[in-house]
Amino acid sequence: MTATRHWRYSLKARFVFSGLLLIVVLLPAIGFTVNKAFERQIALAIENQLNAYMYSVLAVTEVDEGDINMPPHLVENQFNVIGSGLYALVSDQQHRIVWSSGSFFGIKTPILQQPTVGQSQFYRIKIDKTKHVVFSFTVSFAHNKQLIPMTIHIIKDESDYQLQADEFNRTLWSWIGVLMLVLVAIQTVWLAWTLKPLRLFSDEITQVEQGKLTELNQQYPNELNILAKQLNALLHTEQQQRNRYRNALSDLAHSLKTPLAVIKSQPELNQDSHEQLDHINHIIGYQLKKAQSVAANAWHLGVNVDDIATKLVRTLSKIYYDSHKDIDYQLIQHNNQAAIFKGDSTDLSEMIGNLLDNACKAAKYQVLLHIETTLDALHIIVEDDGPGLTEIQQTSIFERGARADTYQQGHGIGLAIVSDLVNSYQGKLNVSKSHHLGGAKFSLTFTL
Known part of the structure; x- marks a missing residue:
């Protein structure tokens, strides 16, 4: 309960909590957003690159008597190197591979999608447990007044792009971590500077409570300065009232003791009267002491x-x-x-x-x-x-x-x-x- 009240009613705790909440929530959210934007840019760059490869393959593709005629070597040399990670395939409407680039030699044919004529599709697959990206585009070749649909598939190993994304992530989150530490340090310094007047104010109040000071002497920001002046006015008024009470009580004690002493000195008084006068004198002393203690009960004394x-x-x-x-x-x-x-x-x-x-x-x-x-x-x-x-x-x-x-x-x-x-x-x-x-x-x- 004490800890809960501390967090609820402490300005310092509120500043710390709000600052840490801003740092812990906002910066990771920014990092996550930037990371997603980078991944989208990478995906768009890959799609554009594969689209360019597709057009380079389409430019040299010919259909003769219903068969695909391709040059022995493509312009992009990675299509000619076995297992290079960049592959080109052509499939017919029955999803049969009718041609593949030299780089695809010895690789098991994956399941590929076949978009409608004139449409393209960008997606991901796995070949031998390795992630690859695929760009598939379906075109129609005219032969003897007939249209022969063919789909060109450009497949590329995603490892290089994943390495770029991983390196970006490491760099991004490393800098976000450093930035979080820097912001925590800045918040600590800022908090100490901001709350310094309150700390000085509290220290002076404590010294007033302990009787080391009679008023607040420090210069405070405008918001606290008004409160300090009001407290000083309250202290001065309270001090003056206590002095008036003490003086009045001292005068009362003196004025009562003298008549009592005169009465007590009368020779005709019997023993019972003397006892009653002593009792009255004791009661007066006791009540005056009690009244003086109340008059002296200043909240700031320590x-x-x-x-x-x-x-x-x-x-x-x-x-x-x-x-x-x-x-x-x-x-x-x-x-x-x-x-x-x-x-x-x-x-x-x-x-x-x-x-x-x-x-x-x-x-x-x-x-x-x-x-x-x-x-x-x-x-x-x-x-x-x-x-x-x-x-x-x-x-x-x-x-x-x-x-x-x-x-x-x-x-x-x-x-x-x-x-x-x-x-x-x-x-x-x-x-x-x-x-x-x-x-x-x-x-x-x-x-x-």
Whole structure:
């Protein structure tokens, strides 16, 4: 299915297919047509030549008392040499051979056609398994006021003509083969030159996605230049909107924190009020973080997952060093290409960090972080050897409003943050039992 979609939706594949179709179909068709035309010309030349031989024989043919009188030697010397490949025969109405040239001596008489008087016929026969061409012409000789029909047959070995045709075919198809190779080379160069702007365009888009560029800078053909300008305008607008969102959210955070701090500092507040204020402060921080992640969710950002994961593994290994928690990190990359997360580095760090931290708290001795890239997806898997989660907890752990203290140690409010972040990037979050370590297994999948 992937290969079919590639051929259907790739411009390069369409160019290659159409070019090869033109070369593979058109050139052989031209060669076949030229070959047939050459064969027709050869046949016409043979017929004209045999017709000329026939008239030379007819010119010296005489009928006396119903018998054919021919000179002992004909003008064309091949008629006089035995087995020369050029023969002349004369037959009567009963298809009997009444005369044959000296070259026909010792050769078995073939079956010959006899056209009507005044008509000629050109055809092929085999003599001793060798192909020959025949030109037969029927005339009437006047004798004593009577017409005596006779048919003159000129027979010639076709080997010489076949050699010419074979040599022409070899030369023709050899040059067509060379021409096909030349055209394929020309098509390859032409295709590379034609698609170069598209390749540069794709490379710049990739650099924008990875955050290496903020806009498209190359000069493109008119057809692509319009699209490049529109994309740059979209990038600038999106950047400005994200900046406005961040500034507005920062102002909102500052304006809310100050009143909350003042209220919390009031001495008459009891313990329950302090707890509720802490809860409000936590909710505000959480919702602001979620809103900021959405505001920062630019389609063109790209983060190297390995860099983030390596730092988190190193940090958490130090934090849980005294607990003897071993964090194993595995990275599998598709075609040795870097694992890229299409989003904000803070969000990625939040998701992996929360999952790893929870896994370390729940684990007995071992935690596994497995990151793998496929052709069209990024997979992040965190497993531990802890007690795991029940089936009920696996289905309810991400439900909004569920309290953190309903989970066993290691699975708290951070999972709700992870769930919302994953949803904001249109990813998938799945929790199950780890068959490898026996504890919980959290899987994140993001489409590339």
